[in-house]
Amino acid sequence: DVHGQFLDLLNIFALCGSTPETSYLFLGNYVNRGYDSCRTASLLLLLKVRYPRRITLLCGSHEGRQISQVYGFYDECTRRYHPHGADVWKYLTDCFDYLPLTAIVDNTLFCVHAGLSPSLDTLAQIRLLGRTTEADRSGPINDGPINDLLWSDPDERSGWGVCPKGAGYTFGSDITRQFLHHNGLSLMARAHQLVMEGYNWCHERKCVTICSAPNFRNHCGNQGAVMELDESMDATFQQFDAIQWPQMSAADRAYGAMGDIPGSFLCQT
Template sequence: MIQESERVDQDEDSENDQERVAYLKAFISRLMTAPMKEKSPAEVDVTVSKEEIRIISNYAAASFGSFSTLMRVDEDCLPVHIVGDLHGHFGDLRRIFGIHGAPGISHYVFLGDYVDRGRQGIETVMLLMAYHCLYPDHLFLCRGNHEDYNTTMTYGFFDECRMKYGKKGTLAWLHIINAFNHLPLAALILDKVLCMHGGISPHIQKLEDIDKIQRPTFIPSYGLACDLVWSDPEKTSNVGWSLSARGISFSFDDITIEKFCQDNGLDLIVRAHQISSEMIRGGHKWHANGRMVTIFSAANYLSMGNDSCVIRIDEQKTMQFCLLRPVKKSPKH
């Protein structure tokens, strides 16, 4: 028999959950329906409050912590859309949802780098966190090298928080950093497609090693967690692993990619983290005879005029590259 005190606790939990869902839906609706700025057609005219940052970041940290470090995405999630770097391109994120369907209808795996360098990192990451908290089985968020205390101090996100909230921006930034420290680091789709922000690592003997990474954590300067967000494929004369030109983690050649896929039963590795001249038109680049692909999803990144690319894997397990062209400024009258 359920005692009266237990029944009251259950009623309170149900009521709290309903309030949480209503809060998240109202927040998402406001951000998704806000107009674009007249003088800057790539930016959305919307503001996120410090209190919204605190509440949603805490919700997100708890939700991220309930997932394995290597998230498993099964066949029920098809079609699934894989999204690369966004770097505060909030308008591009809304365009992606507008074309492919919002979470709750469509499924997504995001590969990290939600903030830094762009003007609307706060809006971008808070919308993603809110959607994840509302539909955790529809929207999977991986960590990038920019979801980190040290990187955001250097490349603009800390400054964005201080610019928008003054001295209290530091606290808003810390709430978001706390959520970042709980983020998973990779996703495995259908046991055949491995997704992460950076790349593979010499510290992986088997994929289950990723699950051994303890969270919450900052991104270390060495080791498996570091490599998953920092390493890069490179065509060099060196065979195997080399120290990265970035000054952190490793680079690896095509032979290493193919061997990694064979050893772990993978068909493909999808990663982000880089944009090159070859990716300006098309937003993606192949490596290792089609065993790895790099995608980038922030259009016109740093005024490069590049396309945004999203990968779609459908119910037949075929892959499509879906492109967004940069937003053009309206002509002056």
């Protein structure tokens, strides 16, 4: 997750290497809750166009239209690009429709935004999903296998369970182990949750959660992290602290259910 923290995204490139020398795979949630979703999404999409084989962008739970209207992205577009903000938001979310749901690295690493689905046992089943179906990507108001990939969470309890978020499922280490074994994989990398050190192993080190939005929402105090893979697919982690959020006056501050959004910074060009 990057969640509109544009300066932290630039810091990732500074720490881990710029494209095209370094290849990147992002796990979704580029917008909402941060201070600069527009430039974050735009930069990543531009890099994808310029270096299509070096940048991979997966779809996250916040790239859908209904979610991005609630948690800040739509409002940011209308402020920054008035009076054409709604059009900008539409064009960007139209692009998000075509982001892939999963990726496989070197036939061993399964990458997904959130988790697994009881309806999907094989990679072949995932490949058959129609990724542009908005109704399947809308979180708590809808069910379905696409929704599960974008909202499910690993859990200490075995088997499938009800996800407290109201969308997707919880799944135990037995589910992770079975899915990986059945598909000839060894590890699952996912995002979707805040972890204080930027990354967290679970399920007997068969699943790792990665969060690349340090000091999430400007008050959580967590580190961010990037997982780096060498030619042997051995993983190391680059941890980093947050770049200070841009300052703004109280009059320019926009309040929302998910925290403060620096409106004055968003309007700068």
